[in-house]
Amino acid sequence: xxxxxIGYWGAYPNVNEATSCYLVEDNQTKILLDCxxxxxxxxxxxxxxxxxxxxxxxxxxxxxxxxxxxxxYAMLILHQLGKRKEPLDVYVxxxxxxxxxxxxPHVMQVHPIHLAESVxxxxxxxxxxxxxxxxPCCAMKISDPHGxxxxxSADTGYSxxxxxxxxxxxxxxxxxxxxAEQQGLTKGHLASYEVADIASKxxxxxxxxxxxxxxxxxxxxxxxxxSKTDQSVYLAKEGLTITI
Ligand SMILES: [Zn+2]
Ligand SMILES: [Zn+2]
Numbered sequence: 001x002x003x004x005x006i007g008y009w010g011a012y013p014n015v016n017e018a019t020s021c022y023l024v025e026d027n028q029t030k031i032l033l034d035c036x037x038x039x040x041x042x043x044x045x046x047x048x049x050x051x052x053x054x055x056x057x058x059x060x061x062x063x064x065x066x067x068x069x070x071x072x073y074a075m076l077i078l079h080q081l082g083k084r085k086e087p088l089d090v091y092v093x094x095x096x097x098x099x100x101x102x103x104x105p106h107v108m109q110v111h112p113i114h115l116a117e118s119v120x121x122x123x124x125x126x127x128x129x130x131x132x133x134x135x136p137c138c139a140m141k142i143s144d145p146h147g148x149x150x151x152x153s154a155d156t157g158y159s160x161x162x163x164x165x166x167x168x169x170x171x172x173x174x175x176x177x178x179x180a181e182q183q184g185l186t187k188g189h190l191a192s193y194e195v196a197d198i199a200s201k202x203x204x205x206x207x208x209x210x211x212x213x214x215x216x217x218x219x220x221x222x223x224x225x226x227s228k229t230d231q232s233v234y235l236a237k238e239g240l241t242i243t244i
Contacts, residue, residue, distance in 0.1 A: 001026040001124065001144040001244050003171065006042045008210040008236035010177050010189075011063050013038040017238065019063040020211060022173065024142050024150060029053050029122030033140060033152050037066035040074065042238070049074045050083045054121045056113070057092040058154030059137035060099045065092075068100070068108075075107040091119060093128065093138040113138060129165040131156030133188045139165055148244045151204070155211065157187050158194045166202035171244045173236070174199065175211035180224045192221050196228035210236035 002025050007018025019036030023046055030047055032055040043049070049071070057065045068090065078084040087109040092100050094112070102108040113119075115138065118127045123145050128138040133155045139162055142150045151166040153174040166172050177189035184191075189211075190198070199207045209225060212218045218235060225233050234240065 001142070001148055001150070003150055003173065003208075003242045003244055004046050005173075005208070005210065005236040005238070005240045006032075006046065007034075007036045007039045008212060009036075009063070010175070010211040010213060012214075014214065018042045019066070020058075020154075021067070022152065022210075023047065024124065026123055026144055029124045031056065031121050031124060031126070031142070033142075034058055034064040034154070035066075035068045035071060036063045040067040040070045045239075050078045052088060054089040054091065054119075056119075056126060056140055057090065057100070058131075058140065058152070059133060059135055060092070060094050061135065061137075061155065064154070065100070069102075072102050072104060072108050076104050079107050089121070091126075093136055095136050129161055131162060132159050133157065141165060141169070144244075150244050153190075153198075155189060157189060158198070163198050163201045166198070166204055169202065169204045171206045171208060171242060172199055172202065172204040173208045173210055176209040176221050176225065177211055177213055179213070179216055179220060192224035193228055196225045199225070199231055200229045204231065206232045206234065206242070208234045208236055208240075208242065212236075 004023040007021035018038030020034040021039030022033040127141045131137045149169045151169040178191035
């Protein structure tokens, strides 16, 4: 399968960019992990919107779901044009499912994520683990039929559960919201050394950093993680595609 990083900023998008959004695809299936601000525009550089099979929303902070309502209008128009017949399945982790209510439910079908239940979309299987965040939020593990595994941390503080969940994953796509010197100042997000600790203990092959702060030099985040681990470390960026 392939991972495309569509949006990777925390909070709000940088100029001409997008917040959290990742496309995972193989030759049968295309799923979106989060759908943040600016994502819908960027996503169309990679696929046609009618090709989407499902969307998974890790939590209801707007940097992870702002564009889901623009996607609803896109689906409505694609239905009207006859380019799409089925509703788009939208899976969301929340303690209040009415947080995600659509005006046109015949084009967007909402499903609550239950941590104990996996979801199969085409050839891909998705499982979940709760993270440490201000509101309910879940990490996701995507597995393909060949046994390749991607884990996406979503938003989280330091979590032993995430280490276990990501154990020996091929790729860990993990939030890195803070520089090392900021560690401990804010709960519910990770600083660079914590990312390195989680990734080394989980023994993942590749680390992709994402959910960046809007200050400092984000290359420093990569250098800080690399200083604590010998795993391969990448920064999410526009156009980044990784085969997993
Ligand atoms: Zn976020
Ligand atoms: Zn959040």
